Structure formats: C-alpha cells, structure tokens
Amino acid sequence: MSDSESIIVDTANRICQDLCEPGVINEAEAGTWPADLWNALEESGLTLTWVSDEIGGAGAEMADGFAVLKVAGAYATPVPLAETLLAGWLLGQAGLQVPMGPMTAASGYDGAPVTLAGGRLAGSAEAVPFGRNAEHIAVLARDGDASVVALVKASDCAIAPGTSLAGEPADDVAFDDVTPVSVNPAPAGLDEAALQAFGAAVRCTQMAGALQRILDQSVQYALEREQFGRPIGKFQAVQHALAELAGEAAAAGAAAEAVAEAICADGALTTSGWSEAAMAEIATAKVRIGEAATKGSAIAHQAHGAMGFTYEHSLHHRTRRLWVWRDEFGNEAEWSIRLGQMVAARGADDLWAFVTGT
Secondary structure: OOHHHHHHHHHHHHHHHHHOOHHHHHHHHOOOOOHHHHHHHHHOOHHHOOOOHHHOOOOOOHHHHHHHHHHHHHHOOOOOHHHHHHHHHHHHHOOOOOOOOOEEEEEOEOOEOOEEEOOEEEOEEEEEEOOOOOOEEEEEEEEOOEEEEEEEEHHHOEEEOOEOOOOOEEEEEEOOOEOOOEEEEOOOOOOHHHHHHHHHHHHHHHHHHHHHHHHHHHHHHHHHOEEOOEEHHHOHHHHHHHHHHHHHHHHHHHHHHHHHHHHHHHOOOEOOEOOHHHHHHHHHHHHHHHHHHHHHHHHHHHHHHHHHHOOOOOHHHHHHHHHHHOOOOOOHHHHHHHHHHHHHHHOHHHHHHHHHOO
16 A cells, blocks of 8 residues: 555545444435535545546545545445546546536436437436435536537436435436536547446445445454353354355455556556456456355344344444445446456457466
8 A cells, every 4th residue: 555545545534433423324314414524525635536636636546546435335435425536537537627516427328328419418317326415417428429528517407316225315317408517528438338347346446345344343243242151253153154254355355456456557548448457357346246245244244133133233334335336337247247258259268368367
C-alpha cells in the first residue's frame, strides 16, 4: 500500500467510524439522508477520488479509489459513495467538468440504450442506485452509432422510486426529453459493456470489504457469546464454520485485489475497451466473490444464531448489501458465460496460458 493510499484509507476509516454507526444506516433506510456522513466524505475529497483536479476532482490514483470502495463496503455506507466515484470516472473519461454533490451513473438496459438526438435524451434506466438521492446523473448514451457521456440534473428526470433488498434506493429513471447540462463524445472503447465491467469491478471491491467485516463480526461474536459455560468459539463446529468464512473472505479479497491491479495496469481504456487480462480478472472476480457472498453470508448468520437475524443487529447491513451487489452489473451466471466465451475463443492450446496469465 502506497503512502497516499494509506492516508486515504485512514481518512475513510475515521469518517466511517465516527459517522456511519448502525443507527445512521437504519435511519437512512427509513428515509433520513445522512448529511453529516456525506458532507464529511465530500469535504475530504473521497467522493471524487477518480476525477482529475483539472475537472474538479481530487486527482488521486486509481488504486486509491479502490481502497476507498473497500472501506465503503466494510461500513455499508448508506450514501452513494461508490456511485459518485463511478459517475465521476465516467464523466472524467469524456473530459466533462464534474460537479460536487451526490451522483450516480446510468445507461440503457436489455439492448435499449439511452439515446441523444437534437440535444435531448430519450430512454430509461432501471434500478438506478440512489437515483432519488443524486443531484446529477452521469449517463452513457448513444448518438447514432457513437457513444456519448451526458451530465444530467436528476431533478429534470422522471424518477419512479424503488427499493433494493438492502433497503437502499433502486429507482427507475426516465430521461425522455431531458436536455443534458453538458455532453461530450465518449472515448473509443467506452460502451455499455465497458461500463458494466467497470461497475462490476466496483461491486467486487465493495463485496470484499463487506465480507472481511462480517468475518470480523462473527469471530468477535463467537468469542463473546457463551453457551454451556464457555464461548461458542471454543466449539469445533463453530471454529470450522469460521475457518470456512475466513477462506471465503480471503478469496474475495485476493480476487478484488487482482481486479484493481489489472485495471491499474491498463491505465486507461483502449479503443477496444478493457484489455483481455482485465476482463478476465473482472469476470473471474465477479463469479468467485459472488459465490463467497452467498456462502459467507450464510455462515455469518449461522454463527450469530437468532441474534444475527434481528433487525437491531448490524450484521444484516452487510449481508443484505452483499446479496444485492452480487447481482448488479452482471451476476455469477452472466460472467461465467463471458469467461467461458473468452476461454473458448482462445482455443484449447491456449487454456493454460489464459489461466496463468502468461
């Protein structure tokens, strides 16, 4: 970890420890915007980590943004920190000035992209995270055969509120007849597939952070909870379950680190999108971390027993988000198919080279 990354992680941890307590998360789920948390994150520059200082951002390294995302996942931050980072990255790719305030990113769905014609947008996006809380939305749209990035005021859009399993906004947003605040051509290689892949990398990092935190919670609970005169962590069956959870968390952490390293090595999109190496890491990580989220959440709830299923306990803040994030930007099945297609395209003779990255 570099010195700058360490400072950023320490800052993010300090803010979340002070302002992202379980009660704040529950209040956010009930509809109360956590203004103190958001303001602290924004004032520290963490929300625009991936935006160069030339267009209004913090100008930090790509690795720094992934470090922030891991902390955000660990604390289950009930604000669009990850979404603002993603939106800032998208706007920055097109050289658009990035505004302050909460943001989210969107594109079309099911082969129906958002389009731009005559200076106005048309189309919609489903289940946009934090759509109603965002002041601006970064939209990847199509202008004829070319991709463009548009900055849109959320107040100009028709937003149909929805709620994810995690209790967070997941809103349908209609862009029909909306005039963007600004719009620029997207660089070659930035299309819906490239945006989805980067979004998957974002969710992988958040899931890795959340899994590490539920491991820590489960171990701590097992050391404190006594049954039959001794801590349940002394029982072999519980120890075995926690060891399994530790393995899942470690695998998720390694996969997320591999994704971050691959994207940082790429530096930027090429004319054909992300490199094959980066896409392979993203696909592998989304599959493996999705499996870890399923298994790890089950083990954590088993370790906590009935207490872990109560709303008052904070375990569900992370497990419910894990269940949502594993399906966003493509689930395990979708990325397994893509990974299989990549292997098949290379042929049997190149299988070992593909697997080992040589």
